[in-house]
Amino acid sequence: MTIPSHIVVIGGSGGIGHAIVQKLLSLFPNALVHATYHRHEPSFQAPNLKWTQLDITSSTEISQFGLQFSRVDWLINCVGMLHTPEHGPEKNIESIDGQFFLRNIKVNTLPTLLLAQAFFPAFKVSPSVKLAVISARVGSIEDNGLGGWYSYRASKAALNMVVKNLSIEMRRRLKQATVLALHPGTTDTELSKPFQTNVPEGKLFNADNVALDLLNLIANSTPSDSGQFWDYRGENIPW
Template identity: 40%
Template sequence: MTTADWPRRAAVFGATGGIGAALCRALADRNVAVMAGSRSGECPRHQLITPFRFDLSDEDSIRTAARSMADEPPELVIVATGLLTLADGTGPERSYKALDPAAMAEAFAANAIGPALVAKHLLPLMPRQDRFVFAAISAKVGSISDNRMGGWHSYRASKAALNMLVKNFAIEMARTHEQSIVVALHPGTVDTQLSQPFQSNLPEGQLTPRREAAMNLLQVLLQLRPDDSGKLIAWDGAEIAP
């Protein structure tokens, strides 16, 4: 199977977010049947996009979603969820003095634990002999070696945890699935609700429209090979050191 006809089926967890919705549309435009998951059950409208409900904090809902895909498993799974600013408007910490255990727990639940639970229930569906990709949207700021500024403690730490989980899953899957690819993706700074509070300080040209970001990520996904498994890869295909 070539990249021209792969994937045939995909599942996107986080289909109402800016990147997730754009990925759903980009995949459907490639004639891919997309299972699009959100808490509300809403998703972009397209004849090839089928909605499903899940809650990242509710493992039973993720288990139920996985069971609904068992007969025809997706060949591409994307976890496009993420949390930077809390529901009450609390932004990322600028100093360790602002650390709050409840806020940290919320960030880890959304950015690391939730995606790990999706992996727990979707990876067992993957074929042993055929190519498949499990990708989680991460962030460059989750790279420990790239950290020059400090701050954003909970977000950085939770994304670093996600990157480690991806590496762990990649190692484990490679033992039984030779064509498996499990990666974390850095989409760049995308014009979404997540980045909106911080867009005013960005240099001109650094903010990427959602559709463009989705196409960038899709191009990366199509070119991945099994030896890329476990890596954090940027929107332009460059590997980011952990």
């Protein structure tokens, strides 16, 4: 494995994102870690950690952020939404709201494409690029047996297509790149909080363990794995 020296974590203030930032600093003490937050800057600091505020729904902010980097080895996108204070995921077609659907696409789908575009010049300089995105098993079309959650499922299914497409273009244009969609498992964060009562015993994971699992997968992946959708154990999830 090539040790990364320049790492970007998008959404480092979220439950999983924050655990990933902390684990990265202990696994790669010589790397520079740039992490973004949205509403509140986390109090956690380290000499080789830099926080930047970024609204992932702003294409201007994304492209300006990308311009700050001359080289990036790993980019991990941990941003995501399932519910807002006004709106939960849909149980039926009566609860469909167009604005909520589009908000899911703006937060869960489009940013990864814009990040790949903004960081492409910085990726070109790296000897080993990892672009990893946290998706969700419920974005799998084949695995969908329960229905519901229209906006979240559709936004993650579209994200998965973005990841697959990027992996195909990168295979041609950036042979040292590995592009992955990762499912963390149900993890104890703000995102899953309203739905934790239905989680079977032992199946609600701690963000620190999930972060370690996902970072091990990213570290051990190679360009021949590019375009895969893996769960936290490294098992393939059908698209």
